[in-house]
Amino acid sequence: MQDPYNPAWCPGCGNFQIREALLMAMEKKGLRPNQIAIVSGIGQGAKMPHYISCNTFNGLHGRSLPVATALKAVNHKLVVIAEAGDGDIYGEGGNHLIHAMRRNPDISLFVHNNQIYGLTKGQASPTSVRDLKTKTQPFGLLSEPLNPLLLGVAMNASFVGRGFSGDVERLSELMVQAMDHKGFALLDILQPCVTFNRVNTFAWYKKRVYYLEDHDPFDRRSAFERAMEWGERIPLGVIYKAKRPTFEEGIPFLLKGPLVEQGFDLERVKEALLGKKEGPGG
Amino acid sequence: MDLSFRIAGEAGQGIQTIGELLVKTFSKMGLFVFSHQDYMSRIRGGNNFYQIRISERPIHSSQRSIDLLLALNMESIPLHRAHVKPKGMVLWDSSRSEEGQGEGSLGIPILRMARELGGEILGNIVATGALLGMLGFELEPFLEVVKGSFSEKGKEIAEKNERAAYAGYEYARRECLTCSFEVCSPKGEEKRLLGGNEAIGMGAVLSGVRFYSAYPMTPSTGILNYLASKAEEFGIIVEQAEDEIAAINMVIGASYGGVRAMTGSSGGGFALMVEGLSLSAATETPIVIAEVQRPGPATGLPTRTEQADLLFVLFAAHGEFPRVLFAPGSPEQALYLTNKAFHMSERYQVPAFILSDQYLADSLWTWPGIDEGKILYRDYRIREADGTYKRHRFTQDGVSPLAIPGIVEGLVVTDSDEHDEEGHITESAEIRKRMVEKRLMKLLHMREEMEGPTYLGHRSPKIVLVGWGSTLGVLMDTVETVNKKIPCGMLHFSEIWPFPVSKAQKAFEVLKGAIGIGVENNATGQFAWLLRAEAQIELPWKISKYDGRPFYSDELSEEVLAYARSI
Numbered sequence: 075m076q077d078p079y080n081p082a083w084c085p086g087c088g089n090f091q092i093r094e095a096l097l098m099a100m101e102k103k104g105l106r107p108n109q110i111a112i113v114s115g116i117g118q119g120a121k122m123p124h125y126i127s128c129n130t131f132n133g134l135h136g137r138s139l140p141v142a143t144a145l146k147a148v149n150h151k152l153v154v155i156a157e158a159g160d161g162d163i164y165g166e167g168g169n170h171l172i173h174a175m176r177r178n179p180d181i182s183l184f185v186h187n188n189q190i191y192g193l194t195k196g197q198a199s200p201t202s203v204r205d206l207k208t209k210t211q212p213f214g215l216l217s218e219p220l221n222p223l224l225l226g227v228a229m230n231a232s233f234v235g236r237g238f239s240g241d242v243e244r245l246s247e248l249m250v251q252a253m254d255h256k257g258f259a260l261l262d263i264l265q266p267c268v269t270f271n272r273v274n275t276f277a278w279y280k281k282r283v284y285y286l287e288d289h290d291p292f293d294r295r296s297a298f299e300r301a302m303e304w305g306e307r308i309p310l311g312v313i314y315k316a317k318r319p320t321f322e323e324g325i326p327f328l329l330k331g332p333l334v335e336q337g338f339d340l341e342r343v344k345e346a347l348l349g350k351k352e353g354p355g356g
Numbered sequence: 357m358d359l360s361f362r363i364a365g366e367a368g369q370g371i372q373t374i375g376e377l378l379v380k381t382f383s384k385m386g387l388f389v390f391s392h393q394d395y396m397s398r399i400r401g402g403n404n405f406y407q408i409r410i411s412e413r414p415i416h417s418s419q420r421s422i423d424l425l426l427a428l429n430m431e432s433i434p435l436h437r438a439h440v441k442p443k444g445m446v447l448w449d450s451s452r453s454e455e456g457q458g459e460g461s462l463g464i465p466i467l468r469m470a471r472e473l474g475g476e477i478l479g480n481i482v483a484t485g486a487l488l489g490m491l492g493f494e495l496e497p498f499l500e501v502v503k504g505s506f507s508e509k510g511k512e513i514a515e516k517n518e519r520a521a522y523a524g525y526e527y528a529r530r531e532c533l534t535c536s537f538e539v540c541s542p543k544g545e546e547k548r549l550l551g552g553n554e555a556i557g558m559g560a561v562l563s564g565v566r567f568y569s570a571y572p573m574t575p576s577t578g579i580l581n582y583l584a585s586k587a588e589e590f591g592i593i594v595e596q597a598e599d600e601i602a603a604i605n606m607v608i609g610a611s612y613g614g615v616r617a618m619t620g621s622s623g624g625g626f627a628l629m630v631e632g633l634s635l636s637a638a639t640e641t642p643i644v645i646a647e648v649q650r651p652g653p654a655t656g657l658p659t660r661t662e663q664a665d666l667l668f669v670l671f672a673a674h675g676e677f678p679r680v681l682f683a684p685g686s687p688e689q690a691l692y693l694t695n696k697a698f699h700m701s702e703r704y705q706v707p708a709f710i711l712s713d714q715y716l717a718d719s720l721w722t723w724p725g726i727d728e729g730k731i732l733y734r735d736y737r738i739r740e741a742d743g744t745y746k747r748h749r750f751t752q753d754g755v756s757p758l759a760i761p762g763i764v765e766g767l768v769v770t771d772s773d774e775h776d777e778e779g780h781i782t783e784s785a786e787i788r789k790r791m792v793e794k795r796l797m798k799l800l801h802m803r804e805e806m807e808g809p810t811y812l813g814h815r816s817p818k819i820v821l822v823g824w825g826s827t828l829g830v831l832m833d834t835v836e837t838v839n840k841k842i843p844c845g846m847l848h849f850s851e852i853w854p855f856p857v858s859k860a861q862k863a864f865e866v867l868k869g870a871i872g873i874g875v876e877n878n879a880t881g882q883f884a885w886l887l888r889a890e891a892q893i894e895l896p897w898k899i900s901k902y903d904g905r906p907f908y909s910d911e912l913s914e915e916v917l918a919y920a921r922s923i
Contacts, residue, residue: 082781111761113609116772123769124780129761130769131612132781133605134635140602141609145761147593148567148613152762170605173598327591334614334760336591338564340733343590347561348726 081125083118084192088239088265088276092186093125095242096155099249100126103153110153113142115167117159118193119186136166143179143321148333150322153253154181161191164200164220171222174258175231179321182252182259185222186239188267189274196270203273222262223301227294227314232257234301234314238283239265240276244310251312257320264308279308286311357412357540360419361487364405364436365428367398370480374426375406377484377501379549379720382410384497386544390415390829392906393718397574397658403435412542414722416686416829420908423537426487428466433457445535447487447528449479462490462532469523478520485524490535495525497541550723552716552826553578555687556646559694560618561590562731565644567610567617569595569603573625574658575714576648580620600625604632604643611641612770614737614760616698620646623665624655630672633707637677639770640705640748640756640795644697649713651904660904661714663825663877667885669709670853676792678799680708681853685828688723689850690716692730699732700805704798705758711852713877715906716826741766746777750790754797799854806851808859811866813845819920820867822895823875824849824883826906831875833909838916845870849883855890864893871923873916874898877907 083089100110112123116135123130129152133141138156146154156163163171163185174183191197198206198215201222205214226234233255237245245263252259264283266276286309289300297314322328330336363374375391382389390409396402407418421441427433427448440446440460450463457463464486470479481502488498502521506514528535550558557579560568568583570576584594593610597603603619610617621629626647636643647669651662670681680700684690694710701708738759745766749756756777761768769779774791776782813820813835819842823831831846838844847863864872874884874895879902887893899915901907 108762108765108767121781124771127767129767130771130779131609131639132771132773133608133639134631134772137601137605137632137635140597140605141612144567144569144593144595144606144609144617145613147595148610148615149760149762152613169598170602173602325593326588333566333591333593334763336566338566338733338735340562340564340731343562343564344726344728344731346589347558347586348728 082121084269086268087118088188088267089119089122089186091239091242092119092184092245092263092265093122095239095245095249096122096126096184098242098246099253102246102250103253105153110155111145112155112157113138113145114157115162116193117162119157119159120162122157136162137170138163139167139170139174139183142181143174143177146179146181147322147325150180150328151332155253156181156183158183158185160185160187160189160201161199164222168200172229175226175229175260177321178232178257178318180257182249182255182261184249184252185260185262186265187222187262188265188271189219190267190271192267192270206273221301221304222260223313224298226260227297227301230316230318231260231314232316232318233259233312234297235259235261235312236310237261237263238279238310239263240280244285248311255315257318282306282308283310284308286313291315357538358409358415359411359424359491359537359539360407360409360422361424361426362405362407362422362436362439363426363428364403364432366401367396367404368400369428371404371406371428373480374484375408377480377498377505378408378487380501381488381498382408383547383549383722384501385493386542386547387412388414388547388722389549389720390417390722391720392418392715394905395659403432405436412540415833416721417833417909418906419910421910424487424490426483428483443536445490445532447483447490449483460534462528462535464524464527464531466524469527470520473520473523474516478516481517481520482524485521486528489525489528490532491537492535492539494541495521547722548725549720550687550691551578551720552687552690552712552718553648554582555690556620556694556710556712557582557586559691560644560698561586561592562691563695563698564616564733565592565618565698566615567593567607568619569597569606570620571597571600571603571625573622575650575717576620576622576625576646578717579646579648600628601632604629604645605635607643608632608636608639608641611643612639612761612768614763616642616702618644618646620648622648622650623652623668626665626669626672634673634675634677635772636707637673637675637679637795638772641770642701642705642707644694644701644708644710646694646710646712648717649711651902657904659714661826661877661906662902662904663713663827664879664882664902666711666824666852666882669711670886677795678704678706678802679853680706680802681711682709683711683825683850683852684716685825685848685850687716687719687721689828691726693850695731699734700802702736702758703734704755704802706798706802711825713826715877721829739763747779748775748791748794749777750794753801754794803854803856806854806856806859808856809847809849809863811845811847811863814839814843817843817845817866817870819844819916820870820872821846821875821916822872822884822887824852827875827877830907830909830912834912834916837909837913838920841917842920844916852886855886857891860887860891860893864891871896873919875907875912877901
């Protein structure tokens with residue numbers, strides 16, 4: 075499944091492990107490259123599909139979710155994954171994220187969250203810590219960080235999880251769980267930015283992260299508590315799950331099969347549409 | 357016979373209900389009908405009107421002067437009375453005021469009669485019956501329309517409505533001693549009607565649209581509503597997006613996924629889609645966009661009309677790439693050009709626009725029904741391709757094979773970044789140059805598919821009116837009037853981009869010895885600018901209207917004649 079490639083990532087970047095985990099997850103799922111479509115936006119993380127053999131739509135900054143939602147709707151046999159960075163999906167695409175949680179399309183969103191802007195060279199991201207000083211935040215960052223997991227639990231998103239790029243094996247397991255989940259799965263992936271984030275380093279994460287045990291993801295109250303946990307200890311795993319119908323399940327004619335395979339019979343449409351009188355005249 | 361009526365009152369009073377009952381009734385009689393709507397951006401109150409023109413011959417526009425004003429409230433009388441012709445009449449509700457309205461008016465206690473007949477809700481039917489009575493038409497066709505409209509609500513309600521129609525009709529016949537309208541009811545067949553938004557929706561369904569996503573915005577929402585009403589029957593996913601950015605990205609995702617997809621908005625919403633437009637161009641993903649104009653800048657006049665987004669839509673988005681732009685002049689053209697937009701969009705893998713406006717969107721025209729032979733349908737998608745497939749392969753004409761991901765064996769890879777033939781990111785100067793040329797090369801063949809302007813009017817005109825888009829009908833009716841006094845003709849463009857340069861230049865040979873007047877529903881003469889830039893054709897004079905209202909053919913005729921006299 076692996077293509078010869080020449081990634082545009084910095085040596086030591088967490089993206090390498092995320093890619094490794096993704097390849098592992100696809101292998102575990104037994105998927106052929108043409109059964110998968112990865113949709114991404116803009117950023118270093120969004121370049122992922124170019125380094126994986128699969129159908130690829132590398133679109134605009136922040137806009138992966140509307141593309142992925144519609145792609146899944148017209149061909150629900152495809153496994154659709156959106157790959158995004160924290161600036162991409164929590165900043166530019168924030169509105170789409172909220173509404174994807176509402177719609178619940180059967181797609182997975184893997185967020186490469188390094189709490190900093192890499193490609194534009196070191197500005198604060200929506201998940202950066204308050205007071206972080208950068209070239210563009212001379213007084214330090216004046217906003218509180220966005221908590222994507224808490225947002226997910228609050229929105230009753232049907233799958234909310236967190237992984238860590240430093241543990242490829244467990245990350246790939248979480249990716250499989252997200253892909254197996256029927257509905258919208260948000261997997262926030264913590265990763266160090268070796269070039270621009272001097273605070274949240276590999277060692278910083280390594281000291282703090284732990285995997286959830288004996289946690290019932292369907293218990294929303296407990297999910298809220300786990301989602302708020304950040305600092306000395308940072309939980310990993312599936313934080314929250316909700317049983318909800320998917321977007322595609324709400325469209326009655328998709329029961330017949332993927333829309334893209336349903337064909338178009340012009341003669342039938344002509345007869346049905348024009349056979350009877352149209353508009354206020356009829 | 358050529359009669360115009362205006363039904364005026366507050367929003368929420370039933371203006372549209374009466375208007376629709378009347379156009380249905382006249383169509384049933386076999387008459388040609390033209391109607392348009394003028395309404396304010398509010399749900400209740402204000403002053404709105406619905407204007408209807410009827411004739412036994414084809415008509416294509418509204419007139420400023422009216423024969424009959426139906427005033428549903430007292431405020432409408434001073435607002436519209438100046439437009440009532442000297443022999444015209446005002447029909448008003450005398451249960452709203454004790455004060456008489458003088459000569460040329462007939463007061464009918466509409467609300468009081470409605471209450472006596474079973475409720476105020478019957479007022480619309482009483483008023484419609486009275487209007488038909490004043491004109492001297494037979495009541496029977498209206499009773500049939502009423503029966504048809506209310507039969508589902510039970511016998512009792514249907515009968516109440518029929519009685520109300522009869523009561524209004526009889527009252528007017530009895531009381532209107534000065535009514536002297538000359539009417540005729542041709543024995544012709546019942547006519548069909550088609551509205552601008554509905555036509556775009558129908559054109560989309562007939563083109564195989566399977567995905568429509570939009571954010572509600574006046575005056576484009578009618579397309580969203582129409583397609584939603586057809587969603588289940590024709591298997592169309594219709595999704596109200598969180599914003600226009602999501603709408604266009606969804607449409608691109610659906611089209612990448614292998615189905616025909618479309619979005620619609622007005623200028624402000626389309627402004628948000630501009631980045632997505634560029635994405636469709638970079639990834640060569642076919643999409644269709646309906647832009648139903650209203651006056652700007654910004655929120656402008658939300659429910660009114662203007663043709664001021666032509667150059668915006670033509671030049672929107674960063675980077676250089678081909679696009680298709682149609683500006684239909686009638687609902688009928690809107691239907692066929694929507695179909696052609698889907699056809700060209702998929703054939704050349706480019707974004708295609710339907711540029712309409714509020715006037716066209718909310719107009720109803722009598723139309724002869726569809727000419728099925730005019731519907732173009734060819735599926736350009738590829739369902740079989742092996743591992744050697746390249747989404748953006750260099751070809752002779754710049755059009756690469758358009759395969760469906762997951763259906764073909766090969767991988768479908770595309771990128772908003774500049775990409776190589778496979779669709780992967782590249783920064784190679786050489787590939788970049790070839791990709792730009794590949795995309796622009798398509799313009800050559802696209803231009804050949806564009807029709808030139810339509811010429812109508814005198815064989816050797818002294819004056820030629822030049823217009824585009826929704827002014828078609830106004831120009832047609834104006835030319836007919838002006839031609840009675842001076843030789844006049846018109847050139848109308850509905851296929852705008854890629855600009856049909858040679859066809860336009862050939863058509864403009866008619867201008868030799870004539871004066872061209874650009875007629876545009878905007879302030880700056882955007883089409884005249886385009887004509888100059890693309891075909892080096894100058895129009896020495898222009899008539900512009902930018903008060904948010906459409907042209908009326910009687911008004912335009914006077915303006916053209918005044919100009920002709922001045923030269």
